[in-house]
Amino acid sequence: MRISHHCLSALVMGAAGFALPATGQEDPSRDALIVETILRIEGFDLSGSTKAQGAVKRYLKDNWGGERYLDLIERFDLKEEAPGLLRLALKKSESPAGAEAATLLVSLGKGALLAETLEKEDEVAAGQAAKAIAHTGDTTLMAALPKVLANPDRPVSVRSSALAALYGKDPESQSKLLAMVKSNELAEDLRQTASEILMLSRNPEIREEAKTIFSVAGGDYPSIAELLKRKGDPSRGKELFVTKTCMICHEAGGTGINFGPGLSQIGDKLDGRALYQAILQPSEKISMGFEGWEVTLKNKTKLVGIIEETEENLTLTMIGGAKQTIDKGEITSKAKMKQSLMYPGLHQLMTPDELADLVAYLSSLRKDG
Ligand code: HEC
Numbered sequence: 001m002r003i004s005h006h007c008l009s010a011l012v013m014g015a016a017g018f019a020l021p022a023t024g025q026e027d028p029s030r031d032a033l034i035v036e037t038i039l040r041i042e043g044f045d046l047s048g049s050t051k052a053q054g055a056v057k058r059y060l061k062d063n064w065g066g067e068r069y070l071d072l073i074e075r076f077d078l079k080e081e082a083p084g085l086l087r088l089a090l091k092k093s094e095s096p097a098g099a100e101a102a103t104l105l106v107s108l109g110k111g112a113l114l115a116e117t118l119e120k121e122d123e124v125a126a127g128q129a130a131k132a133i134a135h136t137g138d139t140t141l142m143a144a145l146p147k148v149l150a151n152p153d154r155p156v157s158v159r160s161s162a163l164a165a166l167y168g169k170d171p172e173s174q175s176k177l178l179a180m181v182k183s184n185e186l187a188e189d190l191r192q193t194a195s196e197i198l199m200l201s202r203n204p205e206i207r208e209e210a211k212t213i214f215s216v217a218g219g220d221y222p223s224i225a226e227l228l229k230r231k232g233d234p235s236r237g238k239e240l241f242v243t244k245t246c247m248i249c250h251e252a253g254g255t256g257i258n259f260g261p262g263l264s265q266i267g268d269k270l271d272g273r274a275l276y277q278a279i280l281q282p283s284e285k286i287s288m289g290f291e292g293w294e295v296t297l298k299n300k301t302k303l304v305g306i307i308e309e310t311e312e313n314l315t316l317t318m319i320g321g322a323k324q325t326i327d328k329g330e331i332t333s334k335a336k337m338k339q340s341l342m343y344p345g346l347h348q349l350m351t352p353d354e355l356a357d358l359v360a361y362l363s364s365l366r367k368d369g
Pocket of ligand 1 (some may be wrong): 244341
């Protein structure tokens, strides 16, 4: 809530004016107070106060990406901070703060910075720019992504990010991707990313079809008793953990996103049989605290993820790790899902021998090495 100009102007005069030390010494806590104050005053004219300008400038420099960083830039339309915003949008391209930074950059009219970064040789930055562009959903920027995809001279990591940016979110676009995969229009080195996007689609029909396309197992899968007889190779299993989508939802040995339970010591918790069960029938036993919830909002949006609640808010962590905090007043219903958030059928992306490798790797993950 904003406080009226009247009751706070006196405070600001105090903070920005008389109360500043006469020596002009910098004082971060005073800068923060000024920032908090001017943000609350409706229609505060920043250009009219050099002291407030100084405080804002220092605050932005000392608090890059911090709590009020985006608020300040947005409120006072600080276009000169665009390079800092760009850095934030790239560095945090996997998180809501980065998404906000990217969106703000576009609304300041500086979206071209993202387009330039996408074209740069710096592979990491270009990949992050693709993700940031997807967050903005800006049609002009999005239009640059197919060009990246179609250019075989760009590194596979950049093209993969562009692919995920184009098709990662929206199930409708995913049916187009599915069609491209089926008609072999997609470059071979992008199949891995395409399989991840489609296997993780919110649309169950797309998921099902993707499973049959990318399935390498074929026919009947051996029973757990059969699988337990195979001796897997943990070092190959470690690679499979990355390539067979596990790392999208789990962290193990320093790789991956903590969406589902961390698996860095899973070998101490589950034996071979339980590990096979966790992968083959994820919905049989759902780990406490990792149950999935379906939340419906007043505006009819349906969200799926793991929830945490406070009195007023509900925080939903979605697949991929992005968090969204929702005012409870916005929620019309919420229901616990019977199925695990871990998709069934992931084993079909692997031959039985590969699955045995993966389980051997997971078994090897123990506290004492
Ligand atoms: C879409 C997200 C997602 C993907 C992809 C995923 N998992 Fe999971 N996984 C979960 C969630 C959520 C849970 C916790 C709920 C449950 O027990 O079913 C879980 C649970 C597990 C457990 C049991 C952990 C425990 O502490 O009991 C194991 C083991 C596991 N997953 C292994 C894997 C492996 C191996 C892969 C890759 C083939 C994988 N997961 C892919 C989300 C995922």
